[in-house]
Amino acid sequence: MSDQQQTQLDDDQVAAYLQLHPDFFQDHLxxxxxxxxxxxxxxxxxxxxxxxxxxxxxxxxxxxxxxxxxxxxxxxxxxxxxxxxxxxxxxxANSLEDAIANLSEVLAECFLTDFVAVKIIMPISESPISNLFVEPNAPGLQHFSNILQENQPKCGRPTLAQAQFLFGEAANEVKSCAILPMVFTQLDGLLAIGSRDEGRFHYSMGSLFLTQMSEIIGTRFISLLRHLE
Known part of the structure; x- marks a missing residue:
């Protein structure tokens, strides 16, 4: 075997050598x-x-x-x-009226929403706020049975029946919304945030902040409801 054949290197050997000597080209510019x-x-x-x-x-x-x-x-x-x-x-907020007013204002300014609806499921017939309280056996609640049972926010386009129950005459203007259940020991209710923009509340939105929002609002409502007892 010739000397040239003995000293010939293949590609893998050259690559292995260069890996072991990364500074090789600095010495052979x-x-x-x-x-x-x-x-x-x-x-x-x-x-x-x-x-x-x-x-x-x-x-x-x-x-x-x-x-x-x-x-x-x-x-x-x-x-x-x-x-x-x-x-x-x-x-x-020192009253339910103040809470609803403050809620509508902050959601419009900070969360860029167009519509807000609150439904407290409780047998109270008189309230200065129109349609705030809903009887537990109200027919319209059947459209939200899964949301209340799962106790998880739902985003997307509401059904017409849901929009009419929540937003009344403005139902047709609501193209997307977030429906937040408020299910506590001392309170059952719904908070809905609506928008004229179809993409504002979509089904793939995360629920962490929405859940925290419902907890903050629901907890304050529980405190204010004690004043009505």
Whole structure:
């Protein structure tokens, strides 16, 4: 066997050697002047240019990930601020009338909603707020039996029967809404937030903030209802 055959290296051996000696080309810069790597476009580029291209791609990916994390942080901050405003609005209310008024205002300003409906399921016939209380056996509640049973917010386009029960004459204007059940030991009810925009409340929306919203509002309603007893 000739000396040339004995010393010949295959591709895997060369690759393995370079992996073990990543600084090889720093000591053999003259080789870079003669080496070319095929570019996807068909042009030949130097190893350094190829490496720079990979670094730029990796850097851009990392920058995109960082921007995505920043956007998420901003959205979370905005959601936290909206919930803070809602909490303050509920705490400032000294009556159910005040609570409904404050709720409508803060939802319109901070949550960009067009319609708000509250239904408290309780056998109270007289109230200064029209249609606030609903008898437990009211026929219209059958359209919300699954929502109340599952005790989970539901987003999307309401059925016509649901919209009419919640929003009355404005039912046809509601293109999407979030229906939040308020199911507590001392209170059963529904909170509905409607919009003229079909995409404002869609079925894939997360329920965490909506659930927290119903808990804040429901807890305050329980406290204010004691004044009616």
């Amino acid at each position: 003259d080789l870079l002047e003669r080496m070319h790597i095929p570019h996807p476009s068909g042009n030949a580029i130097s190893l350094i240019s190829k490496q720079l291209e990979l670094f730029r791609t990796k850097h851009q990916e990392q920058e995109n990930q960082l921007n995505a994390l920043i956007d998420i942080a901003r959205e979370n901050d905005a959601a936290f601020n909206r919930m803070h405003e809602l909490t303050l609005a509920m705490l400032e």
